[in-house]
Amino acid sequence: MIGRERMTVASQRRIAERTYELTLAGRLVQQMKQPGQFVHVKVAATADPLLRRPLSLCHIDRERGQCTIIYRQEGKGTALLAQKQPGDAVDVLGPLGNGFPLEAAPAAAGRCWSAAASASRRSMNWRNSSQSAASKW
Numbered sequence: 001m002i003g004r005e006r007m008t009v010a011s012q013r014r015i016a017e018r019t020y021e022l023t024l025a026g027r028l029v030q031q032m033k034q035p036g037q038f039v040h041v042k043v044a045a046t047a048d049p050l051l052r053r054p055l056s057l058c059h060i061d062r063e064r065g066q067c068t069i070i071y072r073q074e075g076k077g078t079a080l081l082a083q084k085q086p087g088d089a090v091d092v093l094g095p096l097g098n099g100f101p102l103e104a105a106p107a108a109a110g111r112c113w114s115a116a117a118s119a120s121r122r123s124m125n126w127r128n129s130s131q132s133a134a135s136k137w
Contacts, residue, residue, distance in 0.1 A: 003027075004092070031095055037099045038057060053081065056069065
């Protein structure tokens with residue numbers, strides 16, 4: 001079920017040039033189920049920029065009620081998002097997308113995911129742990 005919530009920025013850090021790791025906290029995390037899902041984030045309280053930014057979920061921690069997103073600052077919207085500080089609120093719509101079970105992904109896809117996340121291995125820990133990746137979702 002798609003929900004809408006003003007989630008709180010738990011942390012935000014620059015992990016590479018123009019690339020950020022954003023952790024949001026809120027009840028909406030409990031509805032996030034599978035890898036491949038994403039959220040739409042409204043980056044400002046005003047109508048400018050008008051459109052929400054679709055951002056993929058990188059990690060979900062249901063116990064702490066937090067989800068992590070890694071994004072690249074490219075335009076005005078993501079530049080505004082990059083300015084958010086812990087404690088700030090952002091309007092989030094989601095989870096969206098059907099997702100997919102990790103067990104169904106070909107072995108090569110796992111290597112691609114790992115390569116794409118090389119800038120933030122910590123937040124991708126579900127890919128490298130001894131625990132089944134699917135069980136963390």
